[in-house]
Amino acid sequence: MLPKSLLGVLAGLLLVAPAFSQPSPEESLQRLKEGNKSYLNGIQRFPKIDPIRRLKTAVEGQRPIATVLGCSDARVPVEVAFDKAFGDLFIVRVAGNVCQMAELASVEYGVNYLKTPLVVVLGHTKCGAVHAAAQGTELSGSLPKLMAEIRPAIEATRRKHPELTGEALAEAAIDENVWKSIEDLLGGSEPIRKAVHEKRVLIVGGVRDIKTGKIIWLGEHPEQARLVAQ
Numbered sequence: 001m002l003p004k005s006l007l008g009v010l011a012g013l014l015l016v017a018p019a020f021s022q023p024s025p026e027e028s029l030q031r032l033k034e035g036n037k038s039y040l041n042g043i044q045r046f047p048k049i050d051p052i053r054r055l056k057t058a059v060e061g062q063r064p065i066a067t068v069l070g071c072s073d074a075r076v077p078v079e080v081a082f083d084k085a086f087g088d089l090f091i092v093r094v095a096g097n098v099c100q101m102a103e104l105a106s107v108e109y110g111v112n113y114l115k116t117p118l119v120v121v122l123g124h125t126k127c128g129a130v131h132a133a134a135q136g137t138e139l140s141g142s143l144p145k146l147m148a149e150i151r152p153a154i155e156a157t158r159r160k161h162p163e164l165t166g167e168a169l170a171e172a173a174i175d176e177n178v179w180k181s182i183e184d185l186l187g188g189s190e191p192i193r194k195a196v197h198e199k200r201v202l203i204v205g206g207v208r209d210i211k212t213g214k215i216i217w218l219g220e221h222p223e224q225a226r227l228v229a230q
C-alpha cells in the first residue's frame with residue numbers, strides 16, 4: 001500500500017502522461033508478436049505493474065490493444081506470454097478456449113465497447129480439455145457439456161487426418177479447436193462479422209507451446225471470407 005502523499009504525486013504525474021492511443025489491427029498483432037519474442041529472450045519490459053500504470057488505467061479506464069480468448073490452464077498466463085501489462089489485454093479464459101454464450105458476449109464487449117483492434121484465440125499444446133475430448137474420457141458434473149463443445153474439433157481432425165490416434169490426434173486437434181472457436185465467434189456475432197468485414201478488427205489464431213513458451217501464430221481462419229459473409 002502506497003502512502004497517500006505518494007499517491008498524490010503519482011496522480012499529478014498522470015496529468016502529464018501521454019494519453020492512450022489505439023493501434024491498428026496489424027500494429028496490435030505486431031506488438032503481441034514482439035511481446036512473445038521479449039518473453040522468449042528473457043528481456044521482459046512488462047508486465048508494467050508500477051503504481052503509475054495502475055493509477056492511469058484506474059483513472060482513465062481500460063484501452064486494451066487486443067481481446068484474447070484463451071484456456072484456463074495455469075501454464076498459459078496470457079499477459080506473461082505476450083509481455084504485456086495492466087490494461088493492455090482484455091482476456092477471456094475458459095477451459096479449452098471454447099466460445100459459448102458468455103465467452104462470445106465477452107469478446108463482443110472487447111470488440112464493440114473497448115474497441116480492441118485485434119482478437120486472438122489462443123490454444124496451447126497439451127490442453128487437458130482437448131485431450132479429454134479426444135480420448136472420450138468419462139467426466140462428471142458439467143464437464144461433459146464442455147466436452148461436447150470440443151468434440152466437433154476432434155471429429156474435424158479425424159476427417160482430415162484419419163491416420164492419427166491417441167496423443168497425436170489430440171495435439172492435431174488443438175489447432176482445429178482454435179478454428180472452431182473462431183467459427184463460433186463469427187457465426188454467433190453479427191457485430192464481430194461486421195467489424196471484420198470492415199477491417200476494423202483482425203481475428204487470428206495462435207497456439208502456445210507450453211514447453212518453450214513460443215506462440216505459434218496460425219493467422220486468420222482459412223475460410224474467413226465465407227464465415228464473414230454468412
Ligand SMILES: [Zn+2]
Nearest residue numbers: 071073127128
Ligand atoms: Zn487447455
